[in-house]
Structure formats: structure tokens, C-alpha cells
Amino acid sequence: MNDKLSHSGRAVGQTVKTGVLAAFLNTVLIIFSFSCIFPLIWMFYSSLKSVTEFNKDIIGFPTQISVQNYINLLTNSDYRILPSIINSVRTTVISVIFVVVLGFIVGYILSRIPFRGNRLLYVLFLMGMLIPIHSLLVPIYVIFKRVGISDHWYTLILPYVAFGLSLAIFLVDGFLKSIPTALEEAAAIDGSSFTRTLFQIIFPICKPILTTVGIITTFQCWNEFSFALVLLKNPKLQTVSLALTQFSGQFSTDYPRIMAGMLLTMLPILIFYFVFSKQIIKGMVAGAVKG
């Protein structure tokens, strides 16, 4: 009905109505987006307060900006802020490299080269996406301990790479289906070896999908918590989420300090997200929909 009325008396009525609607919709969205980012803002300005000031007024801006929390955290080596960041970066970078390279190789072979057991292997790798990883928590702990590979710097890399491979192989396989085989044939005729063709010709072509794989794996490894909790006992090896749980247990009432610690350990991934947010959103969505 409304629409019909505005057809006749267009000009003024319509503009006012649209204006009100536009204001309303924009407000709704701004409130929503703000709620997504507000905890981060709240944590940031609260971390610049002292604990007494925070307890008096949890929402107000700091009257006196103090970076004492940050100085304490970074100078006291008991909190392991910097070492835990280094551990997380190392684990994540190595895992991502392995997932991308191995996912690419296995995905390519399974997609292009026929051999006995090819489909069986493909199904085996895809099953990894179905298996609820938390059902592997206890047995992986037992096996890793038995074999003597728990509590080392490389311990987490093994399960992270294995769990990441399934999606990587699936995405690479799907991507290669849209790429004609003519290039490989031409390369072979020119006398290029399998290995050379694989890395110098196919690898660059697969860059878009490998970027997606890399982005998804980066967030998975950086954010992973339960396996780190179970497999690492040595405090020197702690990743950021582990360091955070310990640290916030220690200062359960000192919120500004916990917030400062959270922000410091979030920094690498925060920068990564806000610099590459467009590619990251695109990559994560592509991975989710296809996977």
C-alpha cells in the first residue's frame, strides 16, 4: 500500500521516508559493527589505566594515561609474553609452509595422476575434515608421550599440519579441475622433468588457492588451544593462548593488566588482519563455502 501511495505523491513524501529509513538502517548497522569492535577498544583504553582507577570506573576513559602495565609485562620475563609470541609465530609459520607445500603436492598428484589407490587416498584425506578433532585429544597425548615427541618445539606442528592437509588437498584438487592440462603436456614435450613442472609451472598457477589455504591455516594454527594445552607442559614452549590462560589466572582481579597482556599477544594477528582484511575475508569465505 505504502508503495502505491508514494507513486502518486512522489517528490517530498518519498524523500523524507527514504531519509528516515536510511538513517534507521545505517544506525542499526553502525551499532552492530561497533559492538563487534567495542571490546577491543574498551580493552585498549582500559589497559592504559591503573587497577584502582579501573575498579572505580570500568567504562570511563583513563584520566591519566599510563603505560605501566605494558612496561611490567614486557620487562618481567616470568610472564613470557615475548617468548610465547615467538613460539606461536614459529609454530604457525612452519605449519603453514608445510600445509601449503604438502597440500599442493598431494592435491596435484591425486587430482592429475592416475594410479592404483588414488581415490582411496583422496577419500582418506577428506575424512580428516569429518573427524571431530577433540576425539583425538586424549590418544594423541598418549601416543606422543609414548613415542617421546611431546613437549618439544616441533610437537604442535605435526597435528596442525595433519589437520590442515585435508582442506588444503580438497581445495587444490577442486582448483586444478578448472585448469587445463595443456600446460603440463607442453612442458613435458619441452623436456621438463616432473619436479620442475610441478614447482615452476603449476605452483605459480595455483597461487590464488594456495593463498586461501595459507590464510585459513594461519588463523587455525595461531588460534588453536586444546592441543597446545594437552601436549605442552614446558612453560618455555607455551603458545600465546596458553600463556594467556596462565597469566590471567595469576592476576584474576587485575583486569587492566590482563587486557594489556591480551592486546600484546594479539598484536601480530591483529596487524595481519587489518592489513590484509580484504584478502582474508575473501579467502576464509571461499574456503568455508567449498569445504
Added chain:
Amino acid sequence: MLNAIRPKNRVIFGYLFFPILLYIFSVFVPLAAAAYYSLFEWKGGPKKTFIGIDNYLTLIKDSIFWQSFGHNVFLVAACVVGQIGLAFVIVLVINSRLVKCKGLHQTLSFFPSTISAVYIGFIWMMVFDYKRGLINWFLTFIGKESAVKVWLNEPQTIMIVVAIPLIWQYIGYYMVIILSAISSVDKEIFEVSEIDGANAIQRAIHIVFPLIKRTLLVCVTLCVAGNMKVFDHIYAMTLGGPGNESNVMALYSYQMSFQRSNMGYGSTISIGIFITSLLLIGGVQLLVKAYTKESEDY
């Protein structure tokens, strides 16, 4: 045709050997090990006693396990409605011609889904805190002191309280997925329907919804799989408490194995998680398939 340039078996084997070994060692060996250990009474020490299926009989009668399973199912339901439902509504808003700064809204609302679940848990623990939390501050601010509560210690509402961070974290994620599905639909369909006089709500139900149904079903599957493995949020916020009122399967298996060091029964719970999750995900998939088939018939 590719056979001419097919590499030798030796080369293929060389490339596949390491990844297959690693994968089997980290996925299938543990799975088999869990099935094996689940048949023993084993407190983590050197002594293991074979007890057959006794652990499974205990599991079937274990009220805490089924309570935790119920909490997982509750979270699945809450998140399907909360995440995908709200995301759909917000997508309709953001897709309107009248809205500005769409890219910025996407970047900001997607942000929480990239943060570690443990951090999300800690952030919300602070939000729900009794003395220093934002919720109670807000309730006092609007003059509703009577509603102030120790949120993380209320057995009746705890599941809703722990569901909120989960829902909040992933709305932006599903929003972006749905947006990308809509943007792949021909714009003319929307314009024509607008000219024909369909209002916004009619357009949403009769035009947008059917067009992106497939994507919505993908979202539901993702949502089910994601919430069957909830662990980090609950670990950070309540550790399953008060009592077991917010416990979930993965956390229960962790507590049983590592805090009560009952490795045998912990393995049984692991197998329980494996079976219940697969059944639920499989069941949802079947429902989804039946549903899409049915609606394609007309």
C-alpha cells in the same frame, strides 16, 4: 593422454610418502588407539586392565556425558538461529542501497571470528563479571540494580550466557558468506521485484531466501560441525561450571582424562564424541538433502 608424461611410480611414491605417513600417524593411529584404550581400565599409570565393553556401558548411563551432549545440541540450535538468522537479517540491511561504508562494516563485523576462541572467552568473562563487568555496569546505569547477577554462576541461565559470545563471534563470518552468495545473484532480479512493488520483507522471504537457500544450508552444516567441538570458549569462561551446568563433551573428556587421569574412560568418551558428532552431522546432512530435494520438485 597424460600417461605419456606420467612420472615414474617411484617419484610419486617419494612425494606422497611423508605426507601420508604424517597424516596416518596423527589422525588414524590416534583414532585406533582411542578405540583400543577404551576397552581398558587405565588410570594413566603402567597398569592397564582389560575390561571389555564395561566403559561403554558406563558411558551409556553416564548422566554427565549426556548432559554435556545436550549442551552441545543446545549450542548448535542457539547458533543456527542466532548466528545464521541474525546474519541473514543484517545482510538484508547491509544490502540496501541506502547503507554507506559497506566494506568497513564487513571488515569490522568479520573481525571477532578471526580472534582465538580463548580470547573471546576471556573477553566475555570480563563482560559478565559481577563487580567489574560491562553487563552489570549497564544494568546499574539504567537503574535496574535488581537484575544484577553473578552471571557465570547462575545454573538456570548459564547456557544462554555462554551461548552469547559464541553467537556474537561468528555473526560476521556467516554474514560475509551470505553476502557473497547474494552478490552472485543477478542484480536485475532485485530491481525488477522492487519495481513490481514488493516491499523489503516480501523480497527477503520470497526472493532472497530461496535464491541463497543452498548457501544457507552450507552455513547450517558449518554451524553444526563447529558447535559439536566447542571447547576453548567454555574452558576460558566457566570450566564447565557451576557444577556441570555448562559442560560440553570435549571438555568433559579433557577433565576425565587429564584432571582425574582416567585415560581409559577418557578414551571411551573420545569415541563417544566421535560417534555422536558424526551421527548428528550426518543426520543434519540427510535432513538438508531431503529438504532441498523436496523443494526442487515443485
